[in-house]
Amino acid sequence: MTTNIPTQKNTDITKSPTTQATPLIPLPPAAARLITIAGTAVALAGTFLAWTWTKDFPGNLTVTGYPGGLQVLTLVGTILTLLFALSGYGIKGLGWLTPGGTNSPVLVLTLGVLGTTGYAIGAIAQELGGLVNLEPGAWVSGIGALIAVTGALGLPADRPHDDGDTPNAWGRLRHALTAPEPGRTKDLPSWAEILIIAAGFGAGLYVFAYGIGTEYSELFVGFLIIAAFGFTALNRAGLLKQLSALTAKHRTVTLAAAFAAAICFPFTQTNDQFALIGANILIFATVALGLNVVVGLAGLLDLGYVAFLGVGAYAAALVSGSPQSTIGVHFPFWAAVITGALASLIFGVVIGAPTLRLRGDYLAIVTLGFGEIFRITMNNLNGNSGPDVTNGSTGIPNIPDLEIFGFNLGVPHNVLGHELTRPGNYYLLMLLFTAVIVTVFRRSADSRIGRAWVAIREDETAATAMGINGFRLKLLAFALGASLAGLAGTVQAHVSYSVTPEQYQFAGSVPPNSAFLLAAVILGGMGTISGPLVGAALLYLIPAKLQFMAEYQLLLFGIALMLLMRFRPEGLVADRRKQLEFHETGQLDVPDDKGLPETATGVAKAGA
Template identity: 40%
Template sequence: MKAMARPLIIVGSIVVIIGALLPWATFVLNDGPYPDKATLEFFDAPFGLSSFRLYLEILGLAGLVFCFVPLRDKIRVLKAVGWGALGVALINTLFIIGDGGGFGAVTVADGVTAFGGIAAVIGAAVLLYGAFQLPAEPKVVINPKLPFWAEWLILLVAFVALLLLITETLTAGGHSGVSDPYIGPLFLSYLSAAGALLGVLWAVGVTKWISDMSERHRIFSIVVLVACAVAVPFTSLGNDYWMTITANIGVYAATAIGLNIVVGLAGLLDLGYVAFMGIGAFVAANLSGAVAAEFGIRLPFLLAAIVAGIVAGLFGAIVGSPTLRVRGDYLAIVTLAFGEIFVRVSQNNIGGLTGGSNAIPNIPDLSLFGTGFNDSLTIGGVQLPSGVLYYFLIVVLVALVMFVFGNLKNSRIGRAWIAIREDEDVARAMGVKTGKLKILAFMTGATLAGLAGAVFAHKLATASYDSFQFNQSVTLLAAVILGGMGTIPGAVLGAALLFVLPEELRQFSDYRLLFFGLALVVIMRFRPQGLIADRHRRAELADQDVTGESLDDTVIKEPVAVAGAKEAGA
């Protein structure tokens, strides 16, 4: 059957291209841009296609090209192309069937033959099957070292391209917060095509090369990433809807990075972490001068945020104290109990500090040089959306939390935390003071969460216990695990996915959370170490070949716990 692999790929690619050119529906899609309010009939030329049909044409041509181009890792490249094409074709075919009222919407009805979607699905399946029949080849490793100016230029281009890819993916279908039945499938189509592109780049080793390059020029990479984050309001995401979404993502990303210290580095399962964020929010609200606040004082925001972080850190030390006696499932129960206690306390308004069910509303807006943070702003003739100053503040917050996490992870304390995570008994035998370090992990993570909560309260202009329920703790924990435990980009990416995907899938109504959950299951099945894995996690969870050697590029010769404990010292 392996001899038929190339013919199958060729035939499948051609059928995908033909399917993109054929009619897709027996009725007129005139309620929205699907795509560009087209009837999904014939177009004048292949290059006249748009939206998901253009993606299919490009993926089909890519399958033909990669089939004949000599590549060392052709099987992974063609798998990425095949999965991308199958995703685009299947998503849109199923949507047309559902929107058209049945299978007749994509076959023959009223004298119209529309089998473009079915042809594209069959072609993509054949292409993918042919890719699986190709003989296995060694993974490509691209790691040339160039002059520093050339690597800086490549990193700059890569990060800008990533920014454009993200903004175009999020705004696929013209999402601006307005309900549109075509947004969901168009977003998933763009996501499938973008996933195919990233899969090809990963298969040929480009992503690993850029990642290594970024590690060699860490400071430059951070500066460019911060600049890209600042540039977001000037892109297609520069509207009120996306400013609110991205600001919330930033707050939860900062909180997830703090949780990454507790879970990702120290390996302590915390199911009540969002309570520290709530403590920071309520402390900042009480020091904001709000009418409903218990204290009739108003401190400058920076001072109030610092106090909120300190108070949250003290509670973190209190909660961390039982970790000296418990671990594993028992620790999870202790932290879960703390989270529930916090919710009940804030709900019952004990001491008048939380406002109870009325919360603490009307927190005064922050201002800078007479401009409110919730006001719109004009820079260089460009009208920026309202709330953009809060977005910039949150970018600074995330950068600060990243700086703290990065320095802690690479310090002696961070190595000791990793040793505790891998094997606490071995770490203690090597001289690591596990008790004090576990309390320090809780206190540090809680302090960062308190700072994020202070910003969050001012951004929402209210502090309510509804914002700090148990499901938020689960979401933060999922963000850390999904993105990659122990990594900064992983926590940010995990938080972004967990808050963006539900918004983009909102058009699927009751099936939204079902699709969302299935996506998480698939990601964890094929990427258990997280989307952006720490080198220790990559070594632990990398696939093993028949010889027992890791297929991953990273091989740790010494047990991680022993190595980390040796580096941490007594």
């Protein structure tokens, strides 16, 4: 079996010879592939050696023969690289790995391996004071990874250059990272497809749980690097596209699988703290989903959205039976939830009615103002500068744990032989709320009302000319978004034991604030369901895991947002619409101009 045949075979999707695409490093493809595999194998072998001499560096990298900590990440990366590289040889049974690009995933993965290994070497050298602290194993892995990258840069690109001529080095590198669209999958029996979906979600849950469970920030950084590169590689290989095609085919199964995977999460966690992170992520994510109704569907930029979470939380705290509550009543949970959602709804309508007559930037500024007014009002209702309702800046502490049908969420319970602790309980409760909010979002988006919202977002004048009462529908979006946030707020009050005005700022270092909520929606992908969930998870995890850079957090966050807007303006999870909106080229949806061949001139004239 020669190396040329599989390369041809794998790239015949593009129906063009590979000779047009010159790799960055001119190597014969066979040699390049061999170098890549050899380098990766060396890097893999290195993970079994000691990387440093002392246990001072977290994760114990001193053991020979048993990878630990950051070594595991390199190991996983190299194994994936090997799989993809071998798939390039056309080995039977591995072809399914690369329905899209063959060589670009290898390049991406070798870069990822180099990234994590390099980061590990750098972190060891920096924390222990010098490169002298490295054992040979680290050098073996590092040099192996470097060789692998060199080899991978010599692999031919998956797609020929568009216009035939060869661009400069940077252009060629960028081109080498692109991959063709995967072909259509063979139709599998539906049980197999469902199994694949389940396996996909299982793997996703495992990776996510691993990320939450990382015990020290070095491991988390390494995880982020390899996860980001691995994710990109899977995308380039076309596996994610095929998976999402499957999920689109079996929507209900997908939702059920996602829900099941999410239920499993607290059972994978042994540490209380991590389950609490999970619960907080869900709170953050549901509020972001509520904001997605307002921003993503109706296109109303709301910069004070966290106030609605605050209203729900305060309402729930006041009726929670906390000894510090100025009302001093104790509602059962269902009544508290209704109270919280209703209070937010009323607040939303009261704020929305005057402000929604504004459009665009003006609306953003006014909502920003109202968000701050809420916080300051809560501060001032302290008995001194106003009536005593909220205890001012001390807030309402000692909120008791919830008890639903005699099931106290505050104490550990034994479920299926697994101890489910307080954060785990709240996580599951919050998951129920998330399911409700996801359903509300899905159903409202796919209806007459949802279409009217999108129409208003697209062109308000045209929408009103189509008979849509713009103001009323915008108010409806505002009110729905507000009550969803209020719903999440009622649980948040109990999870965090206390509510204070400072939890509900425009921007701060603790995630559920207006700026982060908006960022979660935009970063994740406006108008989608999974987008805000992914965005919220990332935006909560990264600051929680990287405590050491708390001071630079907002700076890094700003840089990340700018980069994202430059390179992926549709967000991490793009709906089909957005993808077409931002990336004009290569779209599948371009109509194949049949019937009216002369229209091209008509368009040109109209454009002039």
